[in-house]
Amino acid sequence: MITGTPKPIEEILEMIDPYERIVVAGCYGCVTVCRVGGEKEVQVLASTLRLARETAGKKITIKEVCLERQCDPEYIEQMRPYIHDYQAVLSIACGAGIQFLAEKYTATPSLPGINTGFLGVTERQGEWAERCQGCGDCVLHLTGGICPVTRCAKSLFHGPCGGSVQGHCEVGKDTPCGWQLIIDRLKSLDQMDNYVKLKPYKGWNTSRDGGPRRIVREDMI
């Protein structure tokens, strides 16, 4: 899922300072699962903002909505009947959703209520960790299902660097060395032959190095 963290309330209050009528828009997708932008978070944020603004003597009217997904046009379209009654949309979807709102409703400012994080997993209740950087050229079949791009701080492709000490990465003792994880896993799978296979240079043009990416599926159009 795409993860995120709430923006500090002071930052949001500054953002919405010019407005008296706003929409707080959540998303039932990833941000609901990581507890930062779903229906409950819309309610908490809207309540917080109303209290803060009223206490400061500047009351605000807030419409609370939660869309199925803010990254799909048909759901964003659901805001069209009322969007012009409000001065801004404070979205607590991921950065993709916030930008899609901005693209679809050009006359209404879209404001970010969260800081979008990474593609990750729920390790336990309330704790999420990065697993994928969307490099566009997956090698997990060679690395025991552990991503060297994401789990190695340097995104190395041919084993651990000198900063790997007793299974830990030099960036922090709480960070396991990605390559140690890969080697341990390959050993347990009896796939160490994958470790010694020479791999060609990775083409980072499928990653961010090629600029903003686009997928076109002719069979789906």
Added chain:
Amino acid sequence: MLEAFENGADGVMVIGCLEGDCHYLSGNIRARARVARVAAILESIRIGGERIRMFNLSAGEGAKFAAYVNEFVGQVRELGPSPVNVVRKNAA
């Protein structure tokens, strides 16, 4: 919890079962964490984090419940009305 403050509460008590004795196993532990979050929110918007507190009681502790209520009400009285209620009163 925040809605209670919007509806005019000067303080909010959240009462759960005794820790380790929750029907939902960790429900009251999680509730404590949620209360701490709301306290931080109230602090950040200058209403005051001390206006919300979590208490743990069993269903058989009536006297203790009354004592907790008296204690918390006393604390909230000392704090005075919530800043949002002060604004509302001045505007009326």
